Amino acid sequence: MVGVLSFYRTTIGKKVIMAITGGIWVLYVMLHMFGNLKFFQGAEAIDGWAHFLRTFGQEVVGYEGVLWLVRIVLVVSLVLHVWMAWQLSRLSWASRPVKYSRRRWLAADFSGRTMRWGGVFIAVFLVIHIGQLTTGALLNGFQEGEVYRNLILLFSNNLIAAFYILMMIVLALHLNHGIWSLFHSLGWNTYPSKSLKHRLCQLVAIAVPLGFALVPISIVLMGVMNV
Numbered sequence: 001m002v003g004v005l006s007f008y009r010t011t012i013g014k015k016v017i018m019a020i021t022g023g024i025w026v027l028y029v030m031l032h033m034f035g036n037l038k039f040f041q042g043a044e045a046i047d048g049w050a051h052f053l054r055t056f057g058q059e060v061v062g063y064e065g066v067l068w069l070v071r072i073v074l075v076v077s078l079v080l081h082v083w084m085a086w087q088l089s090r091l092s093w094a095s096r097p098v099k100y101s102r103r104r105w106l107a108a109d110f111s112g113r114t115m116r117w118g119g120v121f122i123a124v125f126l127v128i129h130i131g132q133l134t135t136g137a138l139l140n141g142f143q144e145g146e147v148y149r150n151l152i153l154l155f156s157n158n159l160i161a162a163f164y165i166l167m168m169i170v171l172a173l174h175l176n177h178g179i180w181s182l183f184h185s186l187g188w189n190t191y192p193s194k195s196l197k198h199r200l201c202q203l204v205a206i207a208v209p210l211g212f213a214l215v216p217i218s219i220v221l222m223g224v225m226n227v
């Protein structure tokens with residue numbers, strides 16, 4: 001326990017915690033995005049997937065037992081991730097108490113520079129998103145278990161669809177820098193396959209948000225074409 005605490009107090013310890021908790025969310029968003037693609041197979045497929053997520057393992061842990069386990073892991077990971085980000089930011093500000101007169105971003109690329117604000121936007125998005133599609137508190141006419149219908153209802157509003165698509169761009173930037181940092185913190189960005197790994201990170205960072213965005217984009221197009 002003492003060893004764990006003293007590791008946590010080091011900068012690298014905090015980075016490793018950020019990497020592991022971020023990695024858990026990366027795995028979750030990948031699975032979530034693949035699940036969402038069932039939208040294109042129709043109502044039965046995506047509603048059936050939601051039902052499966054609730055009943056999986058129910059003989060052992062009861063209805064929604066596995067889902068609640070996943071939710072607890074996600075919440076703990078998110079809290080730790082944000083907490084470590086806050087602590088690392090404070091350390092970085094403390095090490096440079098006097099601001100540079102002119103900021104020059106040398107190695108940091110655009111996605112690297114937007115990590116903190118991107119993270120804040122994603123957290124706000126998550127609260128709105130769960131209110132709309134999980135609890136239904138923020139979606140008029142929400143029906144528990146009718147995922148297909150709820151998605152059509154939500155994205156029939158073009159402004160909300162645009163907000164989701166914009167948030168997927170923010171997610172792409174966050175993933176682009178975040179997954180590469182994860183590799184770095186865990187010591188996986190080594191030669192000889194460093195550039196291949198970098199390309200892989202970029203591929204995930206583009207494919208996941210794009211897969212998500214396909215649902216609101218197609219619902220907007222269905223509305224435009226009156227399908």
Ligand code: HEM
Nearest residue numbers: 029032036050071129130133134147164171212213215216
């Ligand atoms: C266009 C993008 C997205 C769409 C269309 C979408 C769709 C959905 C739907 C339909 C649900 C309810 C599922 C159910 O009742 O079984 C849901 C839940 C959820 N989504 Fe998303 N999602 C999107 C993006 C995201 C992103 C980017 C994240 C994470 C950063 C995320 C995290 C979650 C979480 C945590 C839940 C709650 C799961 C639960 O505890 O039951 N979603 N989403």
